[in-house]
Amino acid sequence: MILLKNRLARPFALALMLSAFSLPTMAETAPTGALDFLKLLRPSISGSFIAGQEAMKDLRTDEAARYFGQAVQGDWDNPILAERAFFAAAADGQIPQAAEMAKHLLDLQKGNELAELVQASVALKERRYGAAERALAQVPQDTFSGITAGILRAWALVGDGRGEEAEQLLAKLGQRGLEDFLVFHRTLMAEASGNKAKALELAEKAYDVEPYVPRVVEIYARMLANDGQFDAALDVINEFEAQGLSHPELTAVKATIASGKRPGVFVANAQIGAAEMYQGIGAALARDGSSDLALVFLRLANYLNPSSDVIPLTAAQLLDNAGQHEAANRIYDAVPANSPMKPAAVVRIAQNLDAIGNRSEALRRLRNIVATNPDDLDAVSALGDLLRYDEQYLDAAAAYSHAIELTGGDAPADWRYYYVRAIAYERAKEWPKAEADFLKALELNPEQPQVLNYLGYSWIDQDMHLERALEMIEKAVEMQPRDGYIVDSLGWAFYKLGRLDDAVETLERAVMLRPNDPEINDHLGDVYWEAGRKLEAGFQWQIAKAMDTEGGHVRDRAEAKLAEGLTEKTASE
Known part of the structure; x- marks a missing residue:
């Protein structure tokens, strides 16, 4: 099982990300609102703008970049179009082009922190460390964008051979209560600066905080093995695997260590370190649902470290979640055959083939x-x-x-x-x-809600262990109160136990949570019938029949009940 969890998924980080990086809506940026803004554009420009918005919503970033590029060419000094064209280019991985548009955007509209980050990232990539550091020094550090800029600035200092200044900068950021968050990057910066003893000390601290995050485990194990502590390094990996966890790159590092070889440093330069930062932020944003912005950060990570296979796979998984399976498969196909991640990529390609039919x-x-x-x-x-x-x-x-x-x-x-x-x-x-x-x-896993629900529902459906099953489902609902399927199970349990009022109330809530599910609508129809609400029962069965578009058992049962009413023969399973 591949776990691409990341150390940056912390509550404070997500809150600050959303406050700092949420893109302005049209109503916020247009002088008189979105509709009035579109009216001001020529038809060809407004058409490209609308097409770009739709493409970006679906993460069809290549189309979005093309449409927004066409729109801004028609109205070059429009800051809204410039911002959209910049953002789409970055989300599509066209980082040099995005940096050029970022320069134009900043001429039109000062203070766009994402544009400043992209420009600084290009300077860092090109080893213009001084230019990157000076530009990032102007970004306030009281938002997550400022913290991001601060870490990127520290990496620029490391690249410029000013490791002590980088450490001081991160120590200052850590005074805001971010020490646990920053210790990972302090570890990598110490390694990149050649301070092996300091790096190992910090790696141990990072591991104590996050002992089951693959990247942290890998880096700590690497540093132990590079220090000649092979048994200790293997113990760290074995502890991770004892939890039933695994990661292909960590497995490869373990094989190297087990053979008595030192695996080598993880972060050889500032570009790789900065890429780790962007990958972490991108993964955290993706989990929070900010897919378009997450993709920008992952593209920046891949731009800074094109040799990484984990970074593009994280981006591909994001595209998978957006239904862009063919775009994701192009990324999976590009993973080198000798990469530890290649088997996983091949599996993902097969899964995507299933997703597209x-x-x-x-x-x-x-x-x-x-x-x-x-x-x-x-x-x-x-x-x-x-x-x-x-x-x-x-x-x-x-x-x-x-x-x-x-x-x-x-x-x-x-x-x-x-x-x-x-x-x-x-x-x-x-x-x-x-x-x-x-x-x-x-x-x-005694508290796993899906297992509690499935077993509890199955028992109730077979009239077995009804009271225990009810307790299990109630616990599952308590843990996941907005899961329509679990709420449905609770309603069906009440029905089986003869608690019709509770069953009606609970199944009505389940239908609100999952209005298009045929099984849940069918269950509500049965409960209505038993409660004497036969017109409403027929209505729910009609919905269940219409929703079962694949022609399964629910449609057949609903048709029988609509013809005969609820009988022992027609009752739901």
Whole structure:
């Protein structure tokens, strides 16, 4: 399993990011509002602007950059168009072009901190460290953009051979309560400056704060091994893996250390260090939902460190989440064949083939990967998932069994393999095996809401352990109160227990959370019928029938109930 978690995902960071980097809306930037602004543009310009906005919303960054570029060429001194053209170029990875537009934007509108960061990043890339440092010194440090600029400025100082000044700058930033946040970069800066003892000391501090973040583990293990402490380095990695966690690059470093070789420094120069900063911010922003801005930071990271394979894969995952699977696959295809990340990239390509509708080819490729490398846990797990989606449940269960053999099946993170195997067994009508796996998943992760919900719902559906099942589902709802599926389970539990008023209230809430789900609407119809609200029941069954566009069991049941009412024969499963 690939974990691209990042040390920068801290609450203060996200709050400051959103306050500092949220892009202005049209209503905020246009003198008389968005509609009036568009009216001021010539039709060809406004058309390009609207097309660019739509493209950027979907992360079709190449189209957005083209459309906004056309718009700004038609009205060169318009700061709104200049800002959009700059941003789209940066999001598409056209960093030199974005820097040129940033210069023009800053001439039109002083104080755009993202434009200043892009220009400084280009100076850093070109080893014009003094120019980068002087430009960044003008950015106030009371927002996250200022903190970002401060870290980038420190990397410029490191590149200029002024490591002590960089340390002083970060120490000053750390006085704001950011010491834990900054210790990772202080570690990398000490390494890049050649201060190995200081770097190892700081790496230990970073590890104490984040012992299960792959990058932190890798860097600490590297520094221990580079210091000749091979056993200690292996202990650090083994502790990480004992949690059921893994990362391909960390696995490669472990192999090097196990062979008695020093793995070498992680950060050889300021460009690599600054790229780590941008990658961290980009990953944090992506988790917070700021996808377009996250992509800009990831493109800056890749620009500064084009040899990294982790950075482009993070960007590709962001594109995947936006439905841009073909663009993501171009990134996965570009990962070098000898990279530790290549197997993961190949798996992602297969998953994307399934996402765009070619499941047979996706399954063929995953089977080939597993046949060639049966120890590839990521591929084995992905194969199991696709087989389950394809309703090949017993084959899926076999794949998950293989995954459990690979992991040992006793680590906390292994709950997921038991859980999905349990689903496969349940769908294959092998309930005793499914129940055993659900219980094993809960043994490994007793508070996991999805497992609590699925097992609780299954028990209730079979009129088994009703009170215990209700307690489990109530706990799941408490942990995830806005998950419509879990709320639906609670409503159905109330129904099975004869608590009709509670069932109606809860299932109405579930429908509000998941209005387009056929199963939930069908359940609400059944409860309405039992409560004597037969007109409303028919309405919900009509919705359920209409929503089951794939023609599954819900539509068939709803049609029968619309014709005959709720009977033992037509009742929901």
